[in-house]
Amino acid sequence: MAESAITVSHTRLQEFIVTALVAMKMPRAIAEVTAGLMVRTDLRGVDSHGIGMLPRYHELWQAGYIRMDAEPSVVRDEVATGLLDGQKGLGHYVSTQAMKKCIEKARTYGLGMVAVRNSGHYGAAANYSMMALEHDMIGLSMTNSPYVAMVPTFGRKAMLSTNPLSFAAPAGRHAPFVLDMATTTVAIGKLSVASRWNKPIPSGWALDDSGTPTTDPFVALKHRLVTPLGGTRDLGSHKGYGLGVMVDILSGVMSGAVYGDLFYRSDRQERRVQDVGHCFAAIDPVRFRPLGEFKHDMDDMFEALKSSAKADGHTRIWIAGEPEAESERKRRRDGIPLAPALLAQSNEMARGLGIAPMV
């Protein structure tokens, strides 16, 4: 049986994360940006990528894999493109810098693309694609990771990360379109959430070490062998695998960061360097047609989708980003529910850092 959740307000969560990151030597301004993105992720109901990651960041910092005092540097700033170096920091702050640059370039040239190398985990991909929305632009965000999880179609060894991508586009009356997806069937974070609540996982999400699907979240977490989106070759896993490689090409190969299983084959483990790569882009839709017309058609498409006939047993068709926007309204008002195991883990970390427990 799962224990019941402890509810924490987003303001308390923000304060706790800032204090923890500052205790790990992150400059306060960077800690505030980082915590803001992590809390927004929890508000949006993406429990796998917000506070749930903090104990892991702490662990990576202790092991020397993250320099919390890093300040990103600009390696290249060309016409419509750019390249930043995360200087071994956590990924959140450098990613906001990269996306700001994309938006400026898109304002001038119609579109902009900025890649980041030598970075760390950047949390939820949508945090950066969504930055384009307040400028009435389309945003794109993707990342790889040194830690492999995705087994290629016809393989039995994890060779790629879950390589997520996010695409955000503004609408008019309707909430914006915000897609944020791992290119695996599920993100590793979902396995952690399932194990945190001790819930079985659907067959087809993950494999055991013989390559057979498992429903045990602990077995799945142990082997980290997840299938590409599609699940099996017959149902299109070669597409999910292809999308995963695409994200790795843009985030890792193009930026000059880690890719595929390179982390395990290079001296990066020895040197304690994660070398995560990200890629961001912004597109200004007014370069193609007037904004009012663009937003009108976005609303019209979404209304047609939402009002179309439902499958038996279902009453609602969703637009990507709607569940998260609804969670954000609710949790901003009612607080964020945390699993007892996560709270215990966070408070243990707090003790180690000499700061006050979360609650």
Add this chain to the structure above:
Amino acid sequence: MAESAITVSHTRLQEFIVTALVAMKMPRAIAEVTAGLMVRTDLRGVDSHGIGMLPRYHELWQAGYIRMDAEPSVVRDEVATGLLDGQKGLGHYVSTQAMKKCIEKARTYGLGMVAVRNSGHYGAAANYSMMALEHDMIGLSMTNSPYVAMVPTFGRKAMLSTNPLSFAAPAGRHAPFVLDMATTTVAIGKLSVASRWNKPIPSGWALDDSGTPTTDPFVALKHRLVTPLGGTRDLGSHKGYGLGVMVDILSGVMSGAVYGDLFYRSDRQERRVQDVGHCFAAIDPVRFRPLGEFKHDMDDMFEALKSSAKADGHTRIWIAGEPEAESERKRRRDGIPLAPALLAQSNEMARGLGIAPMV
């Protein structure tokens, strides 16, 4: 039992398609480009999108949905972006024009994006993304279609096209990476191929009109109800659905073309206008790092993937584009096998056009 195939050389196929298109009033230069792309698609083994489409193009031309004598026009040519109007023509030629513009812009600005409205079917998405390869660039190509096929997650009515996307990136020693995928579990073309050969389809590809999976290719073709990549919600169909909407936003909404199920709700059927939308982009990787380093890492990633442990019963892990490149080498030498039903259909069309039969 499937009947055995008739083999045709790619030169004869090219000649036949050019003659047929010219008989439908397409200017010879445009017909040669169009036929070249269709034949290359058949050479690459993508039987659903080459000569297999010609009888359908003929039908659409007869019904007034395609102006074979159309010459595309430039609506906007801004800094790194552009917009073309297909003038109700077939999509192949205007798409080569759009991709050429992307490559020029990428040479100057690092990246370029060009959308197309008022177009027709453009064949295989990879034909255009691959144009970037000979310039050592990364290419992106996507399209929508007025004809719906994809049922949104939790729905039972087709509301989106199969909305394919293609991504191509150059490598060094290794064949380039060429992903070309419908955002549905399968493309409608695969249902046509299965029905042409009278083969059952895997459960999970398509639904009957009650929303239940069917294995009968004729039932599937009749209702055109295919699932988004992922197949079911548990296995991630909301991701395929989200990718499908993303392609529609970039191809249809951004360009000012048709999108979603709009064709059926607007006066386009009455006016005999398909108004297909496409979107293309090129990225110059040398803006991020030296080309030699980029290609070295592409080769290294592919070699690692290909040499990794295989699942029981499998001997090979593929890189996207490899099966097609191997098919092209083989079929260029040995000819292109055609289903008897397709040959009969093509020759019947030829009779109607007053041209010689294919064979």
